[in-house]
Every structure is written in C-alpha cells, then in structure tokens.
Amino acid sequence: MSKISFNSTNKPFASTLRTRVHDYFKTHGLSSTGNRKLYIKSILLVSIxxxxxxxxxxxxxxxxxSCVLCVLLGVTFATVGFNIMHEGGHQSFSKKAWLNNVSAYTLNMLGGTIYFWKQKHNISHHTYTNVDGLDHDIDIKFMRMHADQPRRWFHRFQFAYWFVLYGISYIAWVLFQDFEKYFSGKMGIKADRKSMPLREHLIFWGTKLCYAGVYLVIPIFMVxxxxLLGWLIVGVSCGFCLAVVFQLAHVVESTQFPVADGDSGKIEQEWMVHQLSTTANFATGxxxxxxxxxxxxxxxxxHLFPRISHVHYPAINKLVKATCEEFGVVYLEHRTMGHAFASHLRHIYRLGRS
Incomplete structure (x- = not known):
C-alpha cells in the first residue's frame, strides 16, 4: 500500500511549538530523556x-x-510496559543507548517482540495515527473502531463483547499475532512484506521459548x-490494562480518523496538527x-514529541496548550479517566449500530 504524506508547505504551528519546547530544555538545563525518578520507579516496578x-x-x-496476586502481577506487567519498555522503545528512557535497549527488551521478557513493536508502533502508529490501513493499532479483529471500516453483523454486539477482546489481547499478541507477523513478514494486513535479519530470528524464537518456560513450564512444575488459571488471570489483567489505555487516547468520540485525498495521497493537515486531531489526553491532573x-x-x-520522556510531560503540556490556543488548534482532553472511558464506550456502541 502506498504511503500518504502530510501538508509540508506551511508549518507555523509546528515550528513555533518545537522552538518553545527546545528552549524549555535549554533554559532549564535539562535532558529530554528520563531522570533519577524514572530509574527508581523502574527498579521498584521490576522488583514488585x-x-x-x-x-x-x-x-x-x-x-x-493467589488470584488477587495474579491480577496484581498482570497489572504490574502492564505498568512495566508503560513506564520502562515504552520509554526504551522510543529511546527516551536514558541518554545511554544501551540502557534504552535494555529497557526496550523488557517487552521480550514479557513474551513480546520489540523488533515487531518498533515497526508497528514507532513507525506505523506514530506516523499515521488513526489512518485506516496504515495505523495497524486500529485494526482490531471483530471490532469496528471508526466509520471508514466496514460494518459486519456482529459489530452490533461489540458493545457487549469488547471487554473479552481487550482482555485476551495480550495473550493473543504473544501467542498468535507475533507469529502471524513472523511468518507473513507483515506488520498488518495491508502492510508491505519485510525480511528479518538472522539475529532477529534467533531473538524471536529465544523469546518465545523463554516465555513458555518461565510463565508456563516452571509454574506448572512448581504448582x-x-x-494455567493463574497464567490466564495474569494475561487478561495485563491485556485489559494495555488495550484500554490505548483506546482512551485514540478511539473516543472527539478524535478524528483522517482520509487522504484519493488523487494526491496527501492529508491537508500538517503532521503535528494531525496528531492533535487524532489523539486525546485524559486525567492529566x-x-x-x-x-x-x-x-x-x-x-x-x-505523540508530538515521542523522543521526550514522560517525566517532562506536565511541563510540556503547558507549552502545547498555550501554542494551540494561540494558533486556534483544537486540543482534545478528558478531565478524568472515567469520562474518557465513557466516551470510548459510546463511540464503539454508535459504530456498532450505524
């Protein structure tokens, strides 16, 4: 599938915002990567x-x-993903490349494949956010996430079964979707086929064997x-957390799902404005x-600054809001996580019915 492009002829908003964020770090003498608080939190989460x-x-x-501890373990796995793996995958965990790599590979420790994740998330999702066919994160089997996707008869009931799919998403990711990507060479149905280096083949199979050993073989031998019930509880708890957080950021009533011009293949918005129209904050207070x-x-x-660590977001947030107000760019935000969750449920209910 041919790639789309964004309007690059006039970008006053983007240039102004980038300058302000750059000046913020320069003025305060700060690195844009993580700091001691992030490192301490990471050690704490892994220890838990x-x-x-x-x-x-x-x-x-x-x-x-035991069931309660399994739920807590699944939630902790998700927080490791949010705080450590995600930062390392974006090279924002540390100024040291090796430490970013170590934190990124915590995904492999949880059974995933960072090699696939970087292509699917860093490239496809972050570049073409909410664009059908290019952002593979909105291609969810048995779910209709936006109006340009075809509506099937079973979508009428997605309001009732969404939590099942979200719950099994982590298990499906580790045991099925990674293998689907591995054997097809594609990050999504409409993506181009890519070959893997030998090193990544070895890491892939080593990861899957270690996952089976650590999370299935050893527990069955010991307990x-x-x-297996504990493994299922852990997987569902982790998957539910991961899926819900993504949906609240991109698949709510206010976010857009832009379509490129059929002839030029171009989206008329500049890239940063596109990110603001397809992404929403929640519970920032x-x-x-x-x-x-x-x-x-x-x-x-x-999404505007993926190489900046999350420890700086509260300060960056003020600069982004002020710049949006100045240029008349809409800034999407839900006051609480509950409000965002309700908006997501209304969104998928409406898409399932019409």
Missing part, C-alpha cells in the same frame, strides 16, 4: 513483578489470595496444572494515573 512471581511459585496461600501509566495519559504530548 519479580516478588509477585516468586510468591506465587513458592508460597502456599488460599486460592483467592501444578492450576498454574491525577498524579497516580500519570505515575502508573508512565505519562501515557499525556498522549498528546507523547
């Missing part, structure tokens, strides 16, 4: 994940306690077949939400 995993393996406890989500509730700032 390891402690929960070991507790489930070696401690005897009532089944309801018994009931460990909640420090707890920001801490847990690694600043992904500041999704607008992240």
């Amino acid at each position: 994940a390891v402690a929960l995993y070991l507790a489930l393996l070696f401690l005897t406890m009532p089944i309801w306690v 018994g077949w009931s460990a 909640s420090r707890i939400v920001s801490w847990l989500l690694g600043g992904l509730n500041f999704q607008v700032e992240h």
Whole structure:
C-alpha cells in the first residue's frame, strides 16, 4: 500500500511549538530523556513483578489470595510496559543507548517482540495515527473502531463483547499475532512484506521459548496444572490494562480518523496538527494515573514529541496548550479517566449500530 504524506508547505504551528519546547530544555538545563525518578520507579516496578512471581511459585496461600496476586502481577506487567519498555522503545528512557535497549527488551521478557513493536508502533502508529490501513493499532479483529471500516453483523454486539477482546489481547499478541507477523513478514494486513535479519530470528524464537518456560513450564512444575488459571488471570489483567489505555487516547468520540485525498495521497493537515486531531489526553491532573501509566495519559504530548520522556510531560503540556490556543488548534482532553472511558464506550456502541 502506498504511503500518504502530510501538508509540508506551511508549518507555523509546528515550528513555533518545537522552538518553545527546545528552549524549555535549554533554559532549564535539562535532558529530554528520563531522570533519577524514572530509574527508581523502574527498579521498584521490576522488583514488585519479580516478588509477585516468586510468591506465587513458592508460597502456599488460599486460592483467592493467589488470584488477587495474579491480577496484581498482570497489572504490574502492564505498568512495566508503560513506564520502562515504552520509554526504551522510543529511546527516551536514558541518554545511554544501551540502557534504552535494555529497557526496550523488557517487552521480550514479557513474551513480546520489540523488533515487531518498533515497526508497528514507532513507525506505523506514530506516523499515521488513526489512518485506516496504515495505523495497524486500529485494526482490531471483530471490532469496528471508526466509520471508514466496514460494518459486519456482529459489530452490533461489540458493545457487549469488547471487554473479552481487550482482555485476551495480550495473550493473543504473544501467542498468535507475533507469529502471524513472523511468518507473513507483515506488520498488518495491508502492510508491505519485510525480511528479518538472522539475529532477529534467533531473538524471536529465544523469546518465545523463554516465555513458555518461565510463565508456563516452571509454574506448572512448581504448582501444578492450576498454574494455567493463574497464567490466564495474569494475561487478561495485563491485556485489559494495555488495550484500554490505548483506546482512551485514540478511539473516543472527539478524535478524528483522517482520509487522504484519493488523487494526491496527501492529508491537508500538517503532521503535528494531525496528531492533535487524532489523539486525546485524559486525567492529566491525577498524579497516580500519570505515575502508573508512565505519562501515557499525556498522549498528546507523547505523540508530538515521542523522543521526550514522560517525566517532562506536565511541563510540556503547558507549552502545547498555550501554542494551540494561540494558533486556534483544537486540543482534545478528558478531565478524568472515567469520562474518557465513557466516551470510548459510546463511540464503539454508535459504530456498532450505524
């Protein structure tokens, strides 16, 4: 599928905003990457994940306690993804390249494939946000996420089954979608086929074997077949968190799904304005939400400046809002996570019915 382009003839908004953000870091003598607070949080999250995993393996406890710990482990896996893997994948975790790589490969420790993620997320999603056929994150099997996607009979019921698909998304990602990408060589249905270097082939199979060993074989050996239930609870808890956070940022009532001109293949908006029209913030006033989500509730700032660490988003947020107001650019935001969630549910309900 041929790539689209954005309007690049007149970009006063983008140049002004970039200058202001650059001056902010220069004036305050700050690096745009992570800082000590991020490193401490990362060590804490990994330590919690390891402690929960070991507790489930070696401690005897009532089944309801085990189930609660499995939920907590799944949520912790998601927070590791939000705070550590995501930052490393964007090279914003640290000024040191090796530390970015280590943090990015926490995805492989959770069974995913960072090689695929960087192509699907960094390139497709961040460049062509909410563009059908190019942003593969909005191509969700059995879900109609925007009006340009065909409506099937079962979409009428997506308001009732969405939580099942969101819940199994992490398990499907690790056990099916990665293999689909591996054998097809495509990041999405309409994507071009790409070959993998030998190194990535070895890492892929090593990752999948380690995942099976750490999260299935060892738990079954230590606990018994009931460990499969624990694995399912962990996977559903993690998947639900990951899926919901993405949907609240891009698939709500106010976000747009632009279509390129059929002849020129061009979207008339400049790229930064496109990001603002397809992305929405939520709960930016909640420090707890920001801490847990690694600043992904500041999704607008992240999409405008993906190489800047989330620890700087609250300050950048003020610059972005002021510049948007000055240039008359709409800035999308929900005051709370609950409001954003309700907007998402209304959106998918309407798309399933009409």
